Amino acid sequence: MRLSKRGEYGLRAMIMMAEPAEKKGVHKMMQIKEIAEREEISPKFLEQIMLALKNAGLLHSKMGVGGGYYLARAAGEITLGQIFRVLDGPVAPVKCVSQMAYEPCGCPDEQTCGLRLVMGDVRNAIADILDHTSLKDVIKRQGAVRRRLGLSKK
Amino acid sequence: MRLSKRGEYGLRAMIMMAEPAEKKGVHKMMQIKEIAEREEISPKFLEQIMLALKNAGLLHSKMGVGGGYYLARAAGEITLGQIFRVLDGPVAPVKCVSQMAYEPCGCPDEQTCGLRLVMGDVRNAIADILDHTSLKDVIKRQGAVRRRLGLSKK
DNA sequence: CCTAAAGCATACTAATATTATAGGATTTAT
DNA sequence: ATAAATCCTATAATATTAGTATGCTTTAGG
Numbered sequence: 585m586r587l588s589k590r591g592e593y594g595l596r597a598m599i600m601m602a603e604p605a606e607k608k609g610v611h612k613m614m615q616i617k618e619i620a621e622r623e624e625i626s627p628k629f630l631e632q633i634m635l636a637l638k639n640a641g642l643l644h645s646k647m648g649v650g651g652g653y654y655l656a657r658a659a660g661e662i663t664l665g666q667i668f669r670v671l672d673g674p675v676a677p678v679k680c681v682s683q684m685a686y687e688p689c690g691c692p693d694e695q696t697c698g699l700r701l702v703m704g705d706v707r708n709a710i711a712d713i714l715d716h717t718s719l720k721d722v723i724k725r726q727g728a729v730r731r732r733l734g735l736s737k738k
Numbered sequence: 739m740r741l742s743k744r745g746e747y748g749l750r751a752m753i754m755m756a757e758p759a760e761k762k763g764v765h766k767m768m769q770i771k772e773i774a775e776r777e778e779i780s781p782k783f784l785e786q787i788m789l790a791l792k793n794a795g796l797l798h799s800k801m802g803v804g805g806g807y808y809l810a811r812a813a814g815e816i817t818l819g820q821i822f823r824v825l826d827g828p829v830a831p832v833k834c835v836s837q838m839a840y841e842p843c844g845c846p847d848e849q850t851c852g853l854r855l856v857m858g859d860v861r862n863a864i865a866d867i868l869d870h871t872s873l874k875d876v877i878k879r880q881g882a883v884r885r886r887l888g889l890s891k892k
Numbered sequence: 893c894c895t896a897a898a899g900c901a902t903a904c905t906a907a908t909a910t911t912a913t914a915g916g917a918t919t920t921a922t
Numbered sequence: 923a924t925a926a927a928t929c930c931t932a933t934a935a936t937a938t939t940a941g942t943a944t945g946c947t948t949t950a951g952g
Contacts, residue, residue, distance in 0.1 A: 585739050585864060587831040587857065589940060596845070599852050615898070624844070629941055635900065648949025649897045664856060677741040690778070691750070696883045698753050698876035702818060702867065703741065709863040710739060713856065722852035729850045743911065769927070783912050789929065802920025803926045 591672040593625050594633045598642070598667050602659040602719035610659075613652035633671065640670040659723065665714035675714065676707040683711075745826040747779050748787045752796070752821050756813040756873035764813075767806035787825065794824040813877065819868035829868065830861040837865075 587595075597619050604612040616634060620627035634653055637643045642662055643653045655662060668675065669684065676682035680689035680697075681704040691697040730736055741749075751773050758766040770788060774781035788807055791797045796816055797807045809816060822829065823838065830836035834843035834851075835858040845851040884890055 585741075585826070585829055585831055587739075588938090592832065592843075592853070595853050617898090622846075626941060628943080631899080632901095632941090638899090645899060646949085647897095647899045647947070649895095650950065651898045651948080653899085672739070675739055677739055678746065689746075692776075695887065696880050696889065698880040699746070699749050701879055701883070702871055702876060705867050706864055709867060710860055713859050713863060717856055722856060725855055726850055726852040729855070733849065735850065742909095771927085780912065782914080785928080786912090786930090792928090799928060800920085801918070801926095801928045803924095804921060805919080805927045807928085 585677065587668075588672050590629075590633055591668055593623065593630055594637060594671045595664060595667055596623055597630065597634065598637070598655075598662070598719055599722050601643075601653070601655055602662075602723050605655045605659050606720060606723060610657070611654050613646060613654045615652040636670055637667065640666075642666060642670065655719070658720070660718045660720035662719050663715050664717045664719075664722070665711060668714055675711050676703070678703045681707045683707075739831065741822075742826050744783075744787055745822055747777065747784055748791060748825045749818060749821055750777055751784065751788065752791070752809075752816065752873055753876050755797075755807070755809055756816075756877050759809045759813050760874060760877060764811070765808050767800060767808045769806040790824055791821065794820075796820060796824065809873075812874070814872045814874035816873050817869050818871045818873075818876070819865060822868055829865050830857070832857045835861045837861075 600619060600622065601614050604614065616627050616631050620630045623630075634643060634645075638645050638653065642656050644656045645651065645653045665675065674682040674685045676685075678689050678700065679685060679687040680691070680694060680700055688694060689700070691700060694700060754773060754776065755768050758768065770781050770785050774784045777784075788797060788799075792799050792807065796810050798810045799805065799807045819829065828836040828839045830839075832843050832854070833839060833841040834845070834848060834854055842848060843854070845854060848854060
C-alpha cells in the first residue's frame with residue numbers, strides 16, 4: 585500500500601504551489617528549479633511529474649524565460665485524489681474494485697468474494713479521504729498545526 | 739496503493755481455511771495442493787506464502803503424509819491486518835506515518851507536513867478496516883451476500 | 893535577431909521489487 | 923521403505939520504479 589516517489593513528489597509540489605496560489609492568486613507561477621531545490625529532489629525527475637500533471641489538466645504553464653507552472657484551478661478545486669490518480673494510477677488495492685480501471689481479478693465468484701468486499705471498503709475509505717481533501721484543505725490544516733504549535737509563520 | 743499477488747493469495751487462502759475452521763473446528767487441516775487448485779495459483783508460490791504465515795504464527799502445520807495447515811487461532815481471532823502485514827508489510831502509504839516501521843520521509847518539517855497529515859488519515863482508515871475485520875467477519879459477510887442473492891450454499 | 897531560460901517530449905538505464913520456479917531436506921503415516 | 927506432505931533457500935524471469943540524458947520548442951530581453 586505504498587505511495588510512489590513520483591506520487592509523493594507530485595503531491596508535495598502541488599501542495600507547495602497551493603500556498604502562494606491562495607495568497608497571491610492562482611496565476612502565481614513557480615519554477616521547477618525552485619520547487620526541486622526546496623524539496624531536495626531531482627529537477628529532471630520533477631520535470632516529468634509536472635509535465636504529467638500539466639497534461640492531465642491540473643497545472644498550466646508558461647514557456648520561455650520567466651515561465652513556470654501555476655495551478656489550473658483554485659486550490660479548493662483540486663483534490664489530492666485527482667493528483668494521486670494522475671501519478672500513481674487507481675486508488676483501489678485490487679483491480680476488481682477499481683472505479684477508474686476495473687478488471688476481473690480471477691476469483692471464482694466475484695459477487696460473493698469476501699476479499700473483494702473488504703477491499704472495496706478499503707478503496708472507498710481511501711478515495712473518501714483523497715477525493716474530499718483539496719489542496720486548500722491541506723494548506724489550512726498545515727496552518728492550524730503551526731498555530732497550535734506556536735510556530736505561526738511570520 | 740496495490741495489494742500484491744502474494745498478499746492476495748495469502749488472504750484468499752486464509753479466508754478459504756476459515757470456513758471449515760468455523761464449521762468443523764480450528765484443527766481442520768487443508769493442504770497446499772487443495773488450496774492452490776481451488777484458487778488456480780502456483781502451488782510452489784503458495785507454499786512460500788503459507789510458510790511465511792506459519793512462521794508468523796498465524797498458521798500451524800503438520801508435516802508428513804496426511805499433513806497440512808490449520809489456523810493457529812479461531813477465525814474470529816485472526817484479522818486481515820495481521821495477514822496483510824506478514825505478506826505485504828506495513829499498511830502505511832509513507833513510512834513517516836507507519837506504526838510498525840516508522841522512518842522519517844525527508845520533508846523539511848515532519849510535524850507540519852500537510853501530506854504527512856493526510857497520509858496519516860489514510861493509514862488509519864486502512865488499518866481501521868483491516869485490523870477490525872477478522873476471518874470470521876469475512877465468512878459471515880460472504881454468507882450474507884449469498885443469502886441475499888438466493889445462492890445460499892446447500 | 894540572438895541568446896539564455898524556461899518548459900516539452902521521449903528514450904534510455906540502473907536499481908529494486910515482484911512473481912514465481914527449482915531442488916533438495918525433513919518429517920511422518922502406512 | 924516409501925510416498926506424501928511440509929520446510930527452506932537459491933535462483934530466474936519479469937515488471938516497476940526512480941532517475942538520467944538528450945534534444946526540441948517557446949519566449950523575454952538585450
